[in-house]
Amino acid sequence: MQLDIVVPFFNEAETAAEFAAMAARLAAQARARFGLEATFILVDDGSTDGGAACFARHMSGNWTLVTLSRNFGKEAATLAGLDASRGDYVLLMDADLQHTADIALDMIGRLLADGELDMVYAALADGKGRRGPARWLARAFYRVVNMGQRYRLPENAGDFRVMTRRAAEALRQVRDRKRFNKGLYAWIGFRQERLDYVPAGRHAGDSKWPRWRLVAFSLEGITSFTVVPLRVVSLLGITVAVLGFFYGIKIVVEVLTSGIDVPGYPSLMVAVLVLGGLNLALLGLVGEYVWAAVSEAKSRPIYIVKSVAGPGAAAADPRQPTSAGERQ
Incomplete structure (x- = not known):
């Protein structure tokens, strides 16, 4: 059984070495505990700090580096990773080391232990990291988006999650240009389970999500999922x-x-x-x-691939035709 680990990144050169070491431990433990062969699909979302070269230099094992032609945003980069994925299970995580191997393995174990589950997602425990007005605004946002819906967008959940192949294929079928992945994860349905966690501190660098960008991102979610x-x-x-x-x-x-x-x-x-x-x-x-x-x-392309490199490049190229005959 194959586990594809999709890792979109933007200007994370400083974390490349530490992430590669963590990735090696994660791959070894996934093989030992669950019998899963891990393949890393790194998506460079137009980095300008030489991050792609740093990751290529430090990564070991089976990995693929998909480089986009410019910065299309994390939502598009995540889709590019899903399009390149061919594994039986798909794990989404960030390269800044706030998503730890221990939580990833816990999610994988929960998914494999229950044959009815299709997705296990990590959510910030009690909205950790948000205080005062930010917490109230976040709660108001989720209430607005969930109002009158036939599905529920879970609070404080992000992209850190593991899913089955059929859930990953369902996400790939949704080709929204203005993507809001938090809403899409809930929209596709399937049985999902929540796992509360406390993210680790950033190894280096700053967050790529300033408050103004979070506000704009929230507005995209509102216009995409509620009237x-x-x-x-x-x-x-x-x-x-x-x-x-x-x-x-x-x-x-x-x-x-x-x-x-x-x-x-x-x-x-x-x-x-x-x-x-x-x-x-x-x-x-x-x-x-x-x-x-x-x-x-x-109907513009959601992303444009500049190059695909690495040991698994031939088998995981998002530019190849998809199962539905669609070409990126």
């Missing part, structure tokens, strides 16, 4: 219109019955500012959905 914001704004608009209608009746009644002067500039400015702000917010929200639709309609 709730549009409905909320629509209901808010209806509410404002109804209140305005009754306020207008109140003014007419007061003028006819008691001769009170109609309020002038202040009330007019409040109405203009409130309605103008609502219209601009709705216009921006609709624009996000339109942009997502336009991106899908263009």
Whole structure:
């Protein structure tokens, strides 16, 4: 049985040596404990620090290095790794060493122990690492995305997970251009199990996910998986219109019955500012959905492969035709 370990990375040259050592231990233990032959599929997502050369120099055993033509983002790089995968099981993990071999082996053991399981995913224990407003915003995001859905997006779960071949094939069939993998993992269904964990500290370098990028990524998730914001704004608009209608009746009644002067500039400015702000917010929200639709309609490739190297390059090339006859 073969285990493909997909590792997308961007500018992680400083971790290459340590990751290669951890990868060797992970491969040895996967073979000894579960009888799985591990193959590493490294996806260089347009690194500019020479990371591809560093990984190629330090990796041992059976590995493949897929180099993309530029930085397409982690979601696309993960898909490139899945397209190159041919194994019976697929493990997704990062190259920054925050995803440890011990947790990976624990997930593999849980998956193999239950024949009904198709995926085991790691999730941050109690949202560790998020405090104050960040934690509340994260909870609000998951509530919005999960509202009214037939599936549930688990909180604090990322890409660190192991899956069967059929789950990996299901993910490969979804060719969204604006990808939000957290939602896709839940959308494909299958029986999945959660494993809480505490990520290890980064070995070197900084996170490639600053807060502004996380906000933009969350917005992509919302526009890809829920229409709730549009409905909320629509209901808010209806509410404002109804209140305005009754306020207008109140003014007419007061003028006819008691001769009170109609309020002038202040009330007019409040109405203009409130309605103008609502219209601009709705216009921006609709624009996000339109942009997502336009991106899908263009049908551009999700990623472009520059080169494939390594001992397993011939057997794991995402540029080869897929099972459905599709060519990247």
